[in-house]
Amino acid sequence: MPTSDRNHGIVYLIGAGPGDPGLLTLRGAELLGRSDVVLYDGLSNADLLRHAPSAKHICVGKHGQQRIWRQDEIIAEILIHAQNGLRVSRLKGGDPAVFARTAEEVDALRQADVPFEIVPGITAALAAGSYAGIPVTDRKLASAVALITGHEEPGKSESALDWEALARFPGTLVVYMGVTTAESWTQSLISAGKSPDTPVALIRRCSHNDQQTIHCRLDKVADSLTPASKFRPPVIAIIGPVTELAESMNWAEHRALFGQTILVTRPAEQAEALASPLRDLGAHVLLQPAIAIGPPDDWGPVDQAIADLNACEILIFCSRNGVRYFLDRMMDRVGDIRHLNAPDIAAVGSQTAETLKEYYLNADIMPDNFSADSLAKLLAPGVEGMKITIVRASRGSDTLASTLQSAGADVTQVVAYNNVDVPQAAPKIAEALSNGQIDWVTVTSSATAENLHRLFGDHLKTTKLASLSPITSQTLTSLGYQIDAEADPYTMKALIEAIQADAK
Structure with a gap:
């Protein structure tokens, strides 16, 4: 494997894949985790940056949102950081070896004597076929595939493409850009x-949750694509009879929540437990924690409860x-x-x-419908x-404690973690x-409901609300909102099923 020397860092030219962050290779994720600097563009899903949490992230341009850097500017930026001894990742949409101008970057790195590694990625042609249900090769319809650029280098006196040979090509044509x-x-x-x-x-936008597909004749392609505002890049064109297999093989756009944009508002460290299965169902998931979780202001009451466990x-x-804050504290204190x-x-x-x-603990007591x-x-x-x-959060209902106290129990409530509103x-x-x-x-708690109301107000009425429980629903109703789906029982799985039922 390439290694850096005393004078230089190292550059990783990483294929970011077609868009879905789950399609990054394991090697790509590993090298991102080692990186000090990551350069990425609009074709690289920004969610991939989570693999490089401590790196400096530099966006080199995104169509329609900010200036696209010139290739010489990108190369200069790579060299500056690498020659300062840093590990630099250049995230490139798709595969670095397919219409990605990687050779220009490699030439510059070699001239500067900077070591590098090229990490393959899934190129858009193959991903587009798989995600649209189109096999780019088929035993009956196409035994070959040709990848073609629709945007050759400016300044050429004539096209380098042999259009007559491509017109006779006995297989599938795929046009990029x-x-x-x-x-x-x-x-x-x-x-x-x-x-x-x-x-x-x-x-x-193949493999994204807002993927779109148009089927047409070759002579109708221009009408479907231009002007560019009609069907904006990135777009892959697959040409040939294999495209007619999409009706039977298309799976991505037939997922239960495909095309739905869902905002998950759980605390950051818990969000993926809900977001991941929603993505698997085709949803475009946005994350906006309404609540932040952290250690208690004072560990004293928790430590006392741990010391008194034999009497409990x-x-x-x-x-x-x-569970996590209390037992982790106990392990730190007692080991x-x-x-x-x-x-x-008992577990709620x-x-x-x-x-x-x-x-390695089992709950001895748990109610059937999972409520306090x-x-x-x-x-x-x-x-x-x-x-x-x-063991509870810094805020929440006192119903459980008051009911048990009324029944004659000696109840001690211990705040094991803080539950606070995200301010903005x-x-x-x-x-x-x-x-x-x-x-x-x-909406997964009353505290979440109240802070969402503070953060967004009446804008919440532009969307549908999915509530985790009747108590959460009651809070939302009291704030003036309509409940469109409610989990039964009160679990994340049931919440997702309630959204699916409404979406049918």
């Missing part, structure tokens, strides 16, 4: 003998955060899970119980005189919501 030049390359093919009624599939008869966890050997353990919900299993009220009713008849510790929403999220570009907002 052909939006603004559609009239030229389609007419070149037709003039060279390609039938005007040859089927074509135009795939925009029932230890109740109200959330998965409570042995066996310290938790006296009390019965299934996810809380699953989190206990991460610490139900747990209170379940425990109340037999708790008189018992010592009970409730990301401007892009606020803009998308105000413009009606978000189909669903998930």
